Amino acid sequence: MLWTSLKRIASSGAKNFARSGAVSFATVLIMTVTLVIVGFLIFLSALLTHTLALVQDKVDVNVYFTVDAAEGDILAIQDSLEELPEVATVTYTSRDAALEEFKTRHANDQLTLQALEELGENPLGASLAIKAKDPSQYESIVNHLADDPSGTDIVDRINYYQNKSVIDRLTGAIETMEKAGLFVVILFAGASVIIALATIRLAIYSARDEIAVMRLVGASNMYIRGPFIVAGILSGIMAAVIALLLFYPATWYAGSALSSWLGGFNLFDYYVSNFAMVFGILVGSGILIGALASWLAVRRYLKV
């Protein structure tokens, strides 16, 4: 009995969907727009994550040592820094390497090079460039350095204190961007879900007399509601498939045209390699929106 009912509900839902052509088409179209927005938000968040990683990678702290600091002491400090869980990498630049770098950087600046030669000896100290796993962790790394008694007398200066305001601002900006991104995601998703709901409600509004007749003929609420939910789910699945198909050429074009502008982030590669996830999210939300909207919309006409 239950199985028969389920079979009837499914086939009746599919029939309704096919027969109410224009209305089904409009519903699928609106849901496609909704799901394209959802998909767009997936790409946007991926792009944001990628950009954040890129920006974070550019932040570092340099520790400059005095000219007479022994290389062994500096390497010992490097080892102790590398043991910290917050530290991603520590790069050592020797005095000679620093001088070479200085010379190449000022290769066209004869005046500076002459001044350097007059000095006779290498005025530059060795340095360590530290990268943290997260920009908010620089503070504790620098505190660790300042607390280390073995290092304090050979450390000339730490540019963290000069960079501190920049790093703080960047950390703040990244956090704000993440929050704003989340807010925009919720706003857009919410708005598009409401539009899809309204469209389905409108589609079902035209069937309100029919729903009343079904009630009077002795159909149970679930038996009336079922086919509408099935049709809603079908709309959702179709919309998801259309959106997935649209993303294929769209990301291919955007991927090749915008890749350099987006810091090497290729949308098409991302879409292809994360297809299962995008497919799951789009089809899942299509089914959810379709079913929920139909369920809510029919409810109001079942009161006969």
Place this chain on the structure above:
Amino acid sequence: MIYFDRVTKIHRDGTSGLDAVTLKIAPKEFVSIVGHSGAGKTTLLRMLLAEDRPTEGSVFFEDIDVHAVPRSALHHYRRKIGMVFQDFRLIPHKTAYENIAFAMEAAGRPQEEIDSDVPHILGLVDLTDKAWHFPHQLSGGEQQRVAIGRAIINQPDVIVADEPTGNLDPMNTFEIMDILKKINELVGTTVLITTHNKGVVDSLGKRVVTMDKGRIIRDDLQGQYVL
């Protein structure tokens, strides 16, 4: 079998629909309810179908107090009644066959029964050759015959018809009344109709209940349309 016990209905706008109506209908009866528009005929039927609630009084169907049935269980009760409306109320995107089959499907009847009963009923209302037409492809009389097919397919105890011939020409009116009469006489189904049509009532020679301003003013066992 059906008992209206001092049913009063005051509409939301304050106008009175029914005024302490008491009416008893026995099994296998064929009852016509007549009266001017606004006399309360349709309101009375809506009370029986639990489409609307009385302000006072109660309606009994056998031992069921109709308005005590919760909305979620109402469909079980409604399957005992076959309904026919003036405006047919077929499901527009279902064919004649599917409209009739829908009442059986909704009642959870097995597919084999549907496959054998629906063609039989289509034959009874003389629509075998139009089984796969949609309502908009059928004439008014044909649509009403589909509606009657739908009303009788689950072998209800009562058929309730609200102005079943109101939208039909004399020829179709005669056919529809003929079908209803046959169902009443051959199957023994109780039939309750409302009508404006004097010709219909007079030719039946059955019980006539006359209403005016929400009250029953005449109740004749072999009545005529007198107003």
